Amino acid sequence: MAHVIEIDDPDDGRLADFRDLSTADRRPDRPGGRGLVIAEGVVVVRRLLASPYPVRGLLGVRRRIDALLPDLAGLDVPAYVTSAAVMAEVVGFHLNRGVLAAADRAPQPEVEALAAGARRLAVLEGVGDHENLGALFRNAAAFGIDGVLLGAGCADPLYRRSVRVSMGHVLRVPFGRFTAWPQELDVLRRHGFRVVALTPGRSAIPLAELTGGDERLALLFGSEGPGLSEAAIAAADVAARIPMTGDVDSLNVATAAAVAFYALTAPRLETAPGNPVRARSAR
Amino acid sequence: MAHVIEIDDPDDGRLADFRDLSTADRRPDRPGGRGLVIAEGVVVVRRLLASPYPVRGLLGVRRRIDALLPDLAGLDVPAYVTSAAVMAEVVGFHLNRGVLAAADRAPQPEVEALAAGARRLAVLEGVGDHENLGALFRNAAAFGIDGVLLGAGCADPLYRRSVRVSMGHVLRVPFGRFTAWPQELDVLRRHGFRVVALTPGRSAIPLAELTGGDERLALLFGSEGPGLSEAAIAAADVAARIPMTGDVDSLNVATAAAVAFYALTAPRLETAPGNPVRARSAR
Incomplete structure (x- = not known):
């Protein structure tokens, strides 16, 4: 008591x-x-x-x-x-x-341990804004993301403002920190993850073409301004983009993450030879 | 000069x-x-x-x-x-x-005029927070929403903080105000819009089942706390929800809107009798 x-x-x-x-x-x-x-x-x-x-x-x-x-x-x-x-x-x-x-703080899980038990992961690079970080955790919780991994240049998710903006979900969604960035992404691949870099680049495939279903997916997000580094994009298996209109600025990183998380929960699309595209439920 | x-x-x-x-x-x-x-x-x-x-x-x-x-x-x-x-x-x-x-300000378009020229509209009720409002306009611009209509209880999109958070997109995305709320939603229906209430209610259909394609759609969003009023939900043609996990708070309204806008751009899903669900490209 x-x-x-x-x-x-x-x-x-x-x-x-x-x-x-x-x-x-x-x-x-x-x-x-x-x-x-x-x-x-x-x-x-x-x-x-x-x-x-x-x-x-x-x-x-x-x-x-x-x-x-x-x-x-x-x-x-x-x-x-x-x-x-x-x-x-x-x-x-x-x-x-x-x-x-x-x-008090408590030790965070190792990347290895987090990867072993997860099916959907968010990986962040350069997300240095506490509010964006908190909002991203809230969105991760909303869409059942199993964990968040922090690459280089990320703020502290346990800082007071992050905790508040996350509505406390930074206290529930497990997170860990990479020590060698981005080389350590290989840990995810060893655990069967496909590593997907979210980037507005023209060569990126539309998000909806990502294979969903039971595949293990790790989604990489960069900071709002510069986006993901070349090194991080190169270290990923595939680049995917959120289709957007004309000359609009990229979305806020937490918002982009929400859209991407949602896309993973939506029915899986399989691009068939010729139209129509076929889909099946993700679960 | x-x-x-x-x-x-x-x-x-x-x-x-x-x-x-x-x-x-x-x-x-x-x-x-x-x-x-x-x-x-x-x-x-x-x-x-x-x-x-x-x-x-x-x-x-x-x-x-x-x-x-x-x-x-x-x-x-x-x-x-x-x-x-x-x-x-x-x-x-x-x-x-x-x-x-x-x-200086300029006259906003009438609801009627906005509806006549649009295919995708966002309709807001009780969004009184200037930052949420600004963020929503930014997301509307990113996903090619043709206009935003303000129902009861919405803040002023042209207030300085809204303008800033929207990255200036409140100055580009046309918006108008309903005078009779929610009865005036009938104007949208007269223009061929299907009016969709976004609500976490259990009877709401998953967002992905919304018919996309060329249909005119108006998406209704309520404020973050109370959500849409009963009257607004009743005035809509259909209720749809963003599938989320367990006990998580509803998303921030601008984030929910981004997810919904994205869902409209994704390939259209048609629920067939029995699985698998079939899909075709929206455009």
């Missing part, structure tokens, strides 16, 4: 995990950052409680802590109750979701 | 169109708001210059104004050149895109 503890003093040392969350040096990926996982709001806190990350404590207004009490049964952590004003003073900004939880 | 005019004084009265852009009362949908269309950055300013909105003037640092000079040929407007510091003082925040343009 969580220990519900009322606190009135914003300087109370027990609130250290929640202090000054908006300052840059709290970012876990910066020197001096604490590296804690912070969840905001009842829904996301619930996902943190259900995650592998060891929860250290909660801070919230009475109503929000009460709403979470059933989820806290069997958990030996402090739940600090205070006013919205004291909360704002502690965290450094007004928090309209009314509750926070802090957790 | 634009008149390039150097200005050093942040209080210069000629910069009134660009003053204090971040304060709420500049919002065109609020009382006291000027209602100007503001474009930020070279790419979006170019889209404004190519739009039906009458440009009033530009403000930028020398390098950005120079980049735009070819686009300004034949346009009789002032282009004020100043320093980044003076710009920041005028607009009220640091603007790292270095150039702004202001335009």
Whole structure:
């Protein structure tokens, strides 16, 4: 059972995990950052409680802590109750979701282990924007992607803003980091994955022609501006594109990923010699 | 030819169109708001210059104004050149895109006129978030949607933040507003549109079963939280859903729209009696 503890003093040392969350040096990926996982709001806190990350404590207004009490049964952590004003003073900004939880990090799975158990993977290169990263995890969860693998230049999915934008799905969708990029994509191939680079290049095949069905697929996405590096595209088995009209900018990376994930769930298309194209259900 | 005019004084009265852009009362949908269309950055300013909105003037640092000079040929407007510091003082925040343009509004097309010339329409209800709205227009442009129609409770697509997030595509994709909602959806039907409500409801058919091809389709999207109203769903011809896994929150509305727009561009599926499902190319 969580220990519900009322606190009135914003300087109370027990609130250290929640202090000054908006300052840059709290970012876990910066020197001096604490590296804690912070969840905001009842829904996301619930996902943190259900995650592998060891929860250290909660801070919230009475109503929000009460709403979470059933989820806290069997958990030996402090739940600090205070006013919205004291909360704002502690965290450094007004928090309209009314509750926070802090957790320690936990080791991420190795690429090898993630690949072994997965059928659909998203692989990212250069996705350095925390909000895009969070949105991508949310979309990955929505379409049943088994895991996300981070190549070079990706931000930290466990940074507070990523967690929030993902609606907590970064706490549920397993992710790992490549160490040798993009050479380590070979690990995926060894596990039977076809590695597909998403790129607007004209030589790329339309996404709908991707073989779906039971084939193991790893979809590579680059950052919004430059897209995938030449090296990453070269390291993939095939390049695929989302058909778009004329001169429009590429889609936001999380949006492009949602479209691609959807395309994999749609009925599989097999290009037959001559039309009509035949399709069968993916599952 | 634009008149390039150097200005050093942040209080210069000629910069009134660009003053204090971040304060709420500049919002065109609020009382006291000027209602100007503001474009930020070279790419979006170019889209404004190519739009039906009458440009009033530009403000930028020398390098950005120079980049735009070819686009300004034949346009009789002032282009004020100043320093980044003076710009920041005028607009009220640091603007790292270095150039702004202001335009007057222009009458939007009637629903009737928009429907008459379109094959694919997006119809929105309750999309009150400017960023979601902007992102949706960007996605509509990417997938060749012919127009966006706003039902009850939608924000102003021409608000500065919508314009920016849309990458300027709100200035290109035609939009109109329904006056009687949702009854006026009948206008679309009179023009041969099938009106499709996007909703996660269990009775909704999977999106992939939507008849594509040459049929005129209007896709209805609701806001992220509550979704479409009962009345809007009832006023549609059919309800369709994006297949998603288990207990995941619904997608962001702009993301859901991108997926739906993509689905319309993909090969048309015809559910045959018994499997396999047959498909033919949409175009």
